[in-house]
Every structure is written in structure tokens, then in C-alpha cells.
Amino acid sequence: MKSGSFSQAIVEPYADALMAVAQEHNLVEAFGNDIQVILNTLEASEDFKKLLLAPLIPESVKKDLLNSLFANQVNPFIASFLNLLVERRRILFLEPICLKFQELLRKKNRIALAEISTAVGLSDPQKEALTKKVLELTGAASVELAIKLNPDLIGGVIIKVGSQVIDASLRGQLRRLTTGLLANI
Known part of the structure; x- marks a missing residue:
């Protein structure tokens, strides 16, 4: 079994269980915020992050840290969930479990996640235009933009929605131009 599939075999059941508890108690949005x-x-x-991942740090220290950070900020179910992850030595999967939960939440709410890489920050009108374009492509109820700056792009954007990638970057255009020119030689 590959490490990625091993990790998914752990991450998905925990995220699914967390979503099931959220739905059972009508706390889906609250859990999403937490x-x-x-x-x-x-x-x-x-x-x-390093402290949570360190195998030599005792469980009690990790639990105390998590409780001191989150006990007053998150729902008691989430606080218990964090302690459970520590007890079962699954705390190293905390981040991927949280990301998977967010993915489940987006799917439940029909929200498309558009990962945008751009050389420079985007203006509000540009964000609105991208949102409209992604809505057209996906048919989702709404769009969540995750924008990351990447100066290596020189200009333009790369948009990733699910498995679909739209490369409208200057670097991508130059790469396609080069490939086209080399194909004609």
C-alpha cells in the first residue's frame, strides 16, 4: 500500500466521522468554522505543528497544549476529537483530516474550490470575474477562491478547480509557444 493511500485510509474515516457527528447534532457550519x-x-x-508531530513529546503535553489553545474557541465535540487523535496517535494527520472535512463541507454546500496562482495580487473586479467564470464551469452554488502568489509565473493566472487546470499564465503561454515552434522544426 502506498503511503498516500495509507494516509487516505486514515484521513477519510476520521473526516467522515467528524462530518457525521456534525450532521447528527446540526453543527455542520459551526464545525466548519472550528x-x-x-x-x-x-x-x-x-x-x-512540529510539537504535535514530535513522537517524543508525551500525550499529556500535547493534550494540554490543544486544550489551552482550543478549549474556549471550539465546540466541545471538536476539543474531544483533538484529544482522541492524540490518544490514538493520529494527531499527525490533523491537518489532512481538517482539509478533508473542509472538502466534505464544500461538497455538501455545493461550493467549488478554485485554487488560483498569480504573479501579482488580484483586484476585486478580477476576483469577481474569476468567480463568475468558475461558477459557469462548475455549476456550483458558490465559489471559494484560494489565491496564492507565485512570482515565477511572470504574469497571468493558473486556475485549478478539482482536476481541471486552466493555465493562462505568461509562463504557460511561452511554454506552449516553444512546444509549437519545436513541433514545426
Whole structure:
């Protein structure tokens, strides 16, 4: 079994279980907000991430840290879930579980995730135009834009929605031009 499929075999059941609890208690949106708080914390602190992943740090220390950070910020179900991940030695999958939960939430709410790579920041009208284009392509109820700056693109954008990629970057155009020219030689 590949490590990616091994990881998915762990990540998906936990994310599915978390979604089932959220639906059972009518807390889907609240859980979504709590998961975003956790992801923001993981993104903001590399040290926090390293501490959770460190095998030599005792469970009690990890639980105390998680409780001190999140006990007053997240639903008690989420706090218990975090402790469960520590107890079962699955805390290293926290980030992928959270990302999978967000994916399930987007699917439930018919929200398309558009990952945008651009050389420079986008203006509000550009974001609106991209949102409209993605809505047309996907037929989703709404669109969530995840914008990342990538100065290597020189100009333009790369849009990824699911498995579909639209490369409208200057780098991509130059690559296609080069390939076309070489094919004619």
C-alpha cells in the first residue's frame, strides 16, 4: 500500500466521522468554522505543528497544549476529537483530516474550490470575474477562491478547480509557444 493511500485510509474515516457527528447534532457550519480556526493555527505556527508531530513529546503535553489553545474557541465535540487523535496517535494527520472535512463541507454546500496562482495580487473586479467564470464551469452554488502568489509565473493566472487546470499564465503561454515552434522544426 502506498503511503498516500495509507494516509487516505486514515484521513477519510476520521473526516467522515467528524462530518457525521456534525450532521447528527446540526453543527455542520459551526464545525466548519472550528476546523478553520485549527487550520489557521497550524498555518501560523510551524513550532506548534512540529510539537504535535514530535513522537517524543508525551500525550499529556500535547493534550494540554490543544486544550489551552482550543478549549474556549471550539465546540466541545471538536476539543474531544483533538484529544482522541492524540490518544490514538493520529494527531499527525490533523491537518489532512481538517482539509478533508473542509472538502466534505464544500461538497455538501455545493461550493467549488478554485485554487488560483498569480504573479501579482488580484483586484476585486478580477476576483469577481474569476468567480463568475468558475461558477459557469462548475455549476456550483458558490465559489471559494484560494489565491496564492507565485512570482515565477511572470504574469497571468493558473486556475485549478478539482482536476481541471486552466493555465493562462505568461509562463504557460511561452511554454506552449516553444512546444509549437519545436513541433514545426
